Amino acid sequence: MHELIDASFDEQLGETREALRFRSVLDEAKCTDEHPFGEDMTRALEDFLARARRLGFRTKNVDNYVGYAEMGDGALIGVLAHLDVVPEGKADDWKYPPYSGEVADGYLYGRGSIDDKGPALAALYAMKALRDSGAALEKRFRLIVGLDEESGSRCITRYNETEETPLFSFSPDASFPVVNAEKGILRLVVEKTAKIGGAYGKAELASLSGGDRFNVVPSEASASLKNPPENLAGSCGNLRADEQGGVTTLTAEGVSAHAMEPWKGRNALGSLLACLNNLALAPHDRELVASAYKLAGVGYSGEGLGIVSSDEISGALTCNLAAAQTAVSADGTAKTLSLKLDIRYPVTADSDRLIGLIYEAVNAEGAELSIDTHKKPLYIPETNRAVTILLDAYESVTGDRPAPLAIGGGTYCRFMPNAVSAGPVFPGEEEFAHQTDEHVPLENLRKSTHIYAEALARFNDAEV
Numbered sequence: 001m002h003e004l005i006d007a008s009f010d011e012q013l014g015e016t017r018e019a020l021r022f023r024s025v026l027d028e029a030k031c032t033d034e035h036p037f038g039e040d041m042t043r044a045l046e047d048f049l050a051r052a053r054r055l056g057f058r059t060k061n062v063d064n065y066v067g068y069a070e071m072g073d074g075a076l077i078g079v080l081a082h083l084d085v086v087p088e089g090k091a092d093d094w095k096y097p098p099y100s101g102e103v104a105d106g107y108l109y110g111r112g113s114i115d116d117k118g119p120a121l122a123a124l125y126a127m128k129a130l131r132d133s134g135a136a137l138e139k140r141f142r143l144i145v146g147l148d149e150e151s152g153s154r155c156i157t158r159y160n161e162t163e164e165t166p167l168f169s170f171s172p173d174a175s176f177p178v179v180n181a182e183k184g185i186l187r188l189v190v191e192k193t194a195k196i197g198g199a200y201g202k203a204e205l206a207s208l209s210g211g212d213r214f215n216v217v218p219s220e221a222s223a224s225l226k227n228p229p230e231n232l233a234g235s236c237g238n239l240r241a242d243e244q245g246g247v248t249t250l251t252a253e254g255v256s257a258h259a260m261e262p263w264k265g266r267n268a269l270g271s272l273l274a275c276l277n278n279l280a281l282a283p284h285d286r287e288l289v290a291s292a293y294k295l296a297g298v299g300y301s302g303e304g305l306g307i308v309s310s311d312e313i314s315g316a317l318t319c320n321l322a323a324a325q326t327a328v329s330a331d332g333t334a335k336t337l338s339l340k341l342d343i344r345y346p347v348t349a350d351s352d353r354l355i356g357l358i359y360e361a362v363n364a365e366g367a368e369l370s371i372d373t374h375k376k377p378l379y380i381p382e383t384n385r386a387v388t389i390l391l392d393a394y395e396s397v398t399g400d401r402p403a404p405l406a407i408g409g410g411t412y413c414r415f416m417p418n419a420v421s422a423g424p425v426f427p428g429e430e431e432f433a434h435q436t437d438e439h440v441p442l443e444n445l446r447k448s449t450h451i452y453a454e455a456l457a458r459f460n461d462a463e464v
Contacts, residue, residue, distance in 0.1 A: 001133035001457065005449050008125060012449065013108065013442065015051055016121040017101030020110035022047060024084050026151045035064055036154070037084070041147045044083050048120070048145055055128050057143075065158040066146040071127060072137030077459045078166030079127075079141070079452075080156070080412035080419065081120035081173060082149035085112040086434050087212060089219050089256050093436045107439045114440045115433035119172035119424040120145055122445060126452035130460065139460050142166065149173075149412060150215060152373060156415045167418065167464055168386045171411045172452060174421030175431075177394035180387050181314050181406035182378040182414065182421075183260075184351055186343040187214045188358065192291050192367035193336040194284040196328070203228050205276070205285040205335075206247060210269045211323030214342040214372070216434050217265035218322065219256040221272040224249045229280055236275035250275065258434040259320040259342040260408030262300040265435075269321050273297035288326075288337040291365040296321040296341055305361045307354055311346040313379070314406035318344045340372075344408035347377035378414045389462060390422045393455035397447065402427050422455065424448045 022044040030038035042064045049059040052069035061067045088098035088111050095109065096102035102109045108118065123143050131137065146155030170178075203225045210221025225232075228248040232241060240251045252272040257265025273293040281289060295304045302308055302319040310316035323340035345354055351374070362369040380387060382404055395401040404420075413419035424444065425431050432438045 001129045004129040012125045019117045020101035023099050025087050037147045066155040068142045068144045070142045072140045074139045076140045076166045078169035079123045079143045080171040082116045082146045084147050084150050086150050095437050109439040116173045118440050122449040123172050123452050126449050129453045130456045156412050169416045169419035171413050171421045172423050173411045175425040176423045177402050178390040178404050179407050179421040180380040180404040181347050183314050183344040183408045184377040185375040185410045187373040188341040189370045190339040193334050194287045196284050199282040202280045202282045204282045208326045214322045215259040217257040217262050218268050219254045221268040222251045235278045262320045270297050306357045311348040314347045347379050380420050386418050386420050389458045396454050397451045
């Protein structure tokens, strides 16, 4: 089995590079009943399933929401992966084009190389190696690939409505050796409206925007000002200021990162709000900016919301200011500033109490709160069969046996019983998901395939 993986790795790499060339980014404006996540996403799914059929697997497309490749008979074991990716940001900032699947200096570059197309193909070739080794397949193995993991997981919800639930599952969408705890995820929208009054000779905020996805630290944000103050450079020296037609646009540059680890990025919106909060703004703009900065503009601990917390299992709560946008009412009498917040809270936290504290903080600022998404925490005991099998597989390939991990990220494992994540990031290595120049070491891709194959073999032999 392991010899087959090494012999076919060049083929696996070639298939992965081809999969990376699909820009499988959700665009809600392109969603239809036939293509629930857009035609581009459907093409990415059909391409993957076609690759699986060429390798000899049974496949099914579930209404263009999700698909799977399957082999064997008996009790069902699932592998949970996804083909959608987050937006690439500014393509010019990439060392190589984000959808080129470039191989250089021992790395595979491209959006999805580590999250999650590279691991999905690794799992597929691990299944192929087990099958082609001649082992008697005592279980049925199903690689499930979705199209909406980054934006709400509607794909896996549809799967659960119509398809068989695996007895055990693992997802190649986190870190090795195995992740048995995932923080709770709260995605919130905060809106504050102020009545537009006189500017009184002060700067007026014509517009403010930045960010897009909840689970990405925004790398750029901008605000346009009418009648900017003379000391603008002194107040916002680290921002770029461009004047045109009597309007000055301030642009903040940051560093993108995954919302589960916001400290690895630099939040452009936070920098922009910090600047605006120091300016002499028109009263209605001052009211909006001050509230936004207080609630979410400082750091990533949730201090402004009164929800700083942590536990020994999963660590500290994080809060990512993911997006902001201003809008003026149709009659021109009011302005609204809306914020998107992504909160990852400890697995032992009382979510009802947490939400109550957030409501109190938001109400105190005269703003309104709505919950976009709430995913409860995941915790699987270390004695669970899936955990022990994946630890055994990791130790068999690497010689090491680290303790299970807790993460701030969210995977499909929350939607399945007896499901945990494993890989593709190895202990001590940096996570490049959602970042510019996303990449994976080729040797890690190969080693991951060996670990997944070993795990499948052990599930195959296990009494369940």
